[in-house]
Amino acid sequence: MTISELKNTAKQYKNAGDFDKSMELYEELWAQEQNEWNGYFLAQVYRKSNNFQKARDLHNQLAQRYPNFKPLKTDRLWLDYSEKIKDWDNSNLVSDAKDILSNTNQYDQYEGNIYIKTVLSTVRYLCYKNDHSDAYEWLLKLDQSRITNTGFLYGEQWYPADRKVYFIRLADVLIILGKYVDYINESFEKLNFSPTKTRQFKSHLIDSITYDDYISRVKLARYIKNFQEEFELREKKNFKKIYNPNKTISVSNLSQYLFCPVSFAINETYEIDANDTWEKDEWLGNRRNYSDRHRLFNQNQEYQKAFDDTDILVSDELKNDFGHLFKSKILVDNVSKHLLQLFTDSHKSIVGAPDYILENSNGNKIVLTEKFSSIHSADSQTPFDSDLVKHFAYLEKFDQTNLDFGYFITWYWELIDIETNTGRVKKKIKITSYRLVKVERNNSNSNKLNNALNRVKSIKSSKSMLIDADKISYANKCFNCSVFSYCNHKTGKYDQINLPYELTDLNKVQRTESKKYDNEIDDDDDLPF
Numbered sequence: 001m002t003i004s005e006l007k008n009t010a011k012q013y014k015n016a017g018d019f020d021k022s023m024e025l026y027e028e029l030w031a032q033e034q035n036e037w038n039g040y041f042l043a044q045v046y047r048k049s050n051n052f053q054k055a056r057d058l059h060n061q062l063a064q065r066y067p068n069f070k071p072l073k074t075d076r077l078w079l080d081y082s083e084k085i086k087d088w089d090n091s092n093l094v095s096d097a098k099d100i101l102s103n104t105n106q107y108d109q110y111e112g113n114i115y116i117k118t119v120l121s122t123v124r125y126l127c128y129k130n131d132h133s134d135a136y137e138w139l140l141k142l143d144q145s146r147i148t149n150t151g152f153l154y155g156e157q158w159y160p161a162d163r164k165v166y167f168i169r170l171a172d173v174l175i176i177l178g179k180y181v182d183y184i185n186e187s188f189e190k191l192n193f194s195p196t197k198t199r200q201f202k203s204h205l206i207d208s209i210t211y212d213d214y215i216s217r218v219k220l221a222r223y224i225k226n227f228q229e230e231f232e233l234r235e236k237k238n239f240k241k242i243y244n245p246n247k248t249i250s251v252s253n254l255s256q257y258l259f260c261p262v263s264f265a266i267n268e269t270y271e272i273d274a275n276d277t278w279e280k281d282e283w284l285g286n287r288r289n290y291s292d293r294h295r296l297f298n299q300n301q302e303y304q305k306a307f308d309d310t311d312i313l314v315s316d317e318l319k320n321d322f323g324h325l326f327k328s329k330i331l332v333d334n335v336s337k338h339l340l341q342l343f344t345d346s347h348k349s350i351v352g353a354p355d356y357i358l359e360n361s362n363g364n365k366i367v368l369t370e371k372f373s374s375i376h377s378a379d380s381q382t383p384f385d386s387d388l389v390k391h392f393a394y395l396e397k398f399d400q401t402n403l404d405f406g407y408f409i410t411w412y413w414e415l416i417d418i419e420t421n422t423g424r425v426k427k428k429i430k431i432t433s434y435r436l437v438k439v440e441r442n443n444s445n446s447n448k449l450n451n452a453l454n455r456v457k458s459i460k461s462s463k464s465m466l467i468d469a470d471k472i473s474y475a476n477k478c479f480n481c482s483v484f485s486y487c488n489h490k491t492g493k494y495d496q497i498n499l500p501y502e503l504t505d506l507n508k509v510q511r512t513e514s515k516k517y518d519n520e521i522d523d524d525d526d527l528p529f
């Protein structure tokens with residue numbers, strides 16, 4: 001093989017995970033051409049094939065010859081991690097982990113991951129040794145914003161994102177140490193909640209994580225993640241302002257306003273990222289939208305195929321609900337297509353991008369929107385006006401689309417237990433039911449639309465609005481609100497909304513000593529690792 005063939009083939013074997021074969025070829029390459037990159041790759045495959053001594057000997061040589069070659073330093077740290085931290089028989093594991101951290105920068109693009117993995121592995125080891133106090137101190141070494149939210153596949157197995165591992169481990173340790181109530185108290189204090197709102201929100205939070213004889217670490221982890229993300233947002237002010245007083249009103253503005261006027265003001269002022277949740281990890285299979293079900297039905301002419309990822313029964317009622325929609329043609333799809341199709345009214349005074357526009361066999365144009373909700377959410381019985389107002393606007397204002405009527409679908413999901421091939425039980429999200437509501441043009445809907453439009457116009461022009469500080473926030477609503485982290489008004493302390501919306505600072509709070517609580521922790525069944 002030529003040098004170039006050796007390089008390519010060795011790399012292919014390495015990428016395919018065949019480290020023994022790759023190692024043979026890199027050894028041959030190293031014999032023919034010695035330079036920093038060839039040395040680096042050979043040391044890397046020695047490490048990946050668990051030939052730690054060979055990797056270390058080579059690293060010692062390479063460090064002399066190429067002292068300033070950064071990839072070698074990074075690989076050597078990975079070698080320390082693989083050899084010393086993954087080996088739980090290593091009696092010096094904790095001090096070796098400290099050594100790695102002292103040579104690693106968690107903010108460095110290459111070394112950051114070594115730092116994170118070293119902390120998480122050490123914490124796991126300390127928990128195994130029942131040393132939860134030290135595990136807690138180790139968890140505090142990590143800056144949560146540096147931890148990736150992407151899970152990964154290794155071999156055949158799916159591993160949860162480090163971010164999820166971190167927060168669940170933190171919740172677990174706080175529960176075991178009896179510190180979780182202190183943590184919650186401090187968080188509300190830091191966020192400046194009034195005493196009344198602290199009582200209401202705390203009681204809701206504790207109720208939602210408490211079962212008869214245990215505290216759910218997964219549910220607590222979600223709250224901790226939200227608290228920490230808000231602390232970071234308010235401390236580092238890493239938001240993006242988009243406020244433009246002359247911006248055209250959008251259909252989403254009406255929906256935000258009816259949901260909560262504060263939510264409207266926040267969305268007007270900041271670019272809000274789609275909530276970075278762990279959902280990707282938790283869906284059983286891929287999340288299917290209406291357009292996926294439409295496609296599956298039309299490929300097979302079978303309702304069963306369109307709903308085979310759900311627990312929904314294919315009944316006459318379902319066929320009656322979806323038959324005419326599935327047989328309609330999709331004219332506009334703003335859900336699965338990347339390029340949004342926007343529409344306006346004839347005066348260009350309101351803009352919107354409906355999820356779908358369909359045309360049925362009678363030539364009727366139908367506007368359809370869909371939403372995914374927990375079965376336990378507040379709108380499980382009746383749809384909110386904040387959802388329906390979008391249809392009212394499309395039907396009444398967007399004349400050029402010639403819409404006849406609309407449908408609003410809510411897909412309800414539940415967390416179900418599934419058993420993995422290792423026999424463990426994991427929680428997964430599955431669609432278990434749906435609600436389909438027909439929306440028509442009528443006087444009552446028209447009044448609701450005009451009312452919402454006038455109120456949005458009014459706050460946009462006056463740039464302020466008085467509200468009742470106590471009544472604007474409710475734990476059940478706020479904890480499910482997509483702009484919770486940006487909201488000052490959940491605290492119950494402000495009776496005016498201003499545009500643009502400015503974020504308040506955090507309170508300075510001292511860490512308190514923990515009290516011991518008696519709740520037992522649950523078994524491993526909701527721990528994904």
Ligand code: SF4
Binds near residue numbers: 261262481
């Ligand atoms: S967190 Fe509560 S008060 Fe704040 S915007 Fe959301 S719903 Fe409104």
